[in-house]
Amino acid sequence: MLDAIRNAYIQFLRCLKPLDGVAPLLLRLYLAPIFIQGGYNKFIAFDGTVEWFGNPDWGLGLPFPEFLVVLAAGSELVGGICLIPGIAVRLFSIPLMVTMVVAIFTVHLPNGWLAxxxxxxxxxxxxxxxxxxxxxxxxxxxxxxxxxxxxxxxxxxxxxxNGVEFGATYLLMLLVLLFTGGGRYTSIDYWFRIRSEDN
Structure with missing residues (x-):
C-alpha cells in the first residue's frame, strides 16, 4: 500500500515537473507592475521623494537622499521591467529585497502588520x-x-x-525568485543557461 502511494506521488511530481516554471512566471508578472509603478512614481516626483527620504522631521531622515532615491527608483524600475521577460531575475531580486527591507523598517513597521x-x-x-x-x-x-x-x-x-503586510509579502515573493530563478521554459534566463550549456 505504501509503495503504491509513493509511486503515485512520484508520478504526480513527474507530471508537475514540466510546469515548474509557471509559479515563478506568475510571481514575476505579479511583482513587475508593482515595482515599475513604484520606481516610476519616485522618478516623476524626484525632488519631493528626495525631500521625503532626507527630512528628519516629517520624512524618513535617511542620509544621502538623492543617491538613495536613484538607487531605489532605478532598482524598482529596471528590476521590474526585467522581471517581465525573466532577465537576471536572481540578480535583480537582491536590490529589490533590499528596497523592501528598507521600506519595511523605515516606513511600515511602526504601523504594525495590517496594510x-x-x-x-x-x-x-x-x-x-x-x-x-x-x-x-x-x-x-x-x-x-x-x-x-x-x-x-x-x-x-x-x-x-500602511503596515508591513504588503512589503513583507513582496519580500517573501522576491526571496522565492532568488532561490528558484525566473523559471524553467518561462524566462530568458532559462534559455540563456540552456544555450550556454550547449556551447
Whole structure:
C-alpha cells in the first residue's frame, strides 16, 4: 500500500515537473507592475521623494537622499521591467529585497502588520482601532455633504494603515525568485543557461 502511494506521488511530481516554471512566471508578472509603478512614481516626483527620504522631521531622515532615491527608483524600475521577460531575475531580486527591507523598517513597521485598517482582525493594533471612529466620521460627512452612493460605487470607504503586510509579502515573493530563478521554459534566463550549456 505504501509503495503504491509513493509511486503515485512520484508520478504526480513527474507530471508537475514540466510546469515548474509557471509559479515563478506568475510571481514575476505579479511583482513587475508593482515595482515599475513604484520606481516610476519616485522618478516623476524626484525632488519631493528626495525631500521625503532626507527630512528628519516629517520624512524618513535617511542620509544621502538623492543617491538613495536613484538607487531605489532605478532598482524598482529596471528590476521590474526585467522581471517581465525573466532577465537576471536572481540578480535583480537582491536590490529589490533590499528596497523592501528598507521600506519595511523605515516606513511600515511602526504601523504594525495590517496594510488596511481592519478592526476585526486579530492583528489590529491601537492605530487600527482608532481608525474605526475616523472612518465612521468620514462616512457621516460624506453622507451629509456628498453623493454617498456614487462615492462608494467603486467600493466602501477604507482607511489605509500602511503596515508591513504588503512589503513583507513582496519580500517573501522576491526571496522565492532568488532561490528558484525566473523559471524553467518561462524566462530568458532559462534559455540563456540552456544555450550556454550547449556551447
Amino acid at each position: 488596511i485598517s481592519d478592526a476585526s482582525s486579530w492583528l489590529a493594533n491601537e492605530r487600527v482601532m482608532e481608525a474605526v471612529d475616523k472612518k465612521q466620521r468620514i462616512v457621516e460627512i460624506l453622507q451629509q455633504n456628498g453623493n454617498y452612493d456614487w462615492l462608494t460605487s467603486s467600493g466602501p470607504i477604507t482607511i489605509l494603515n
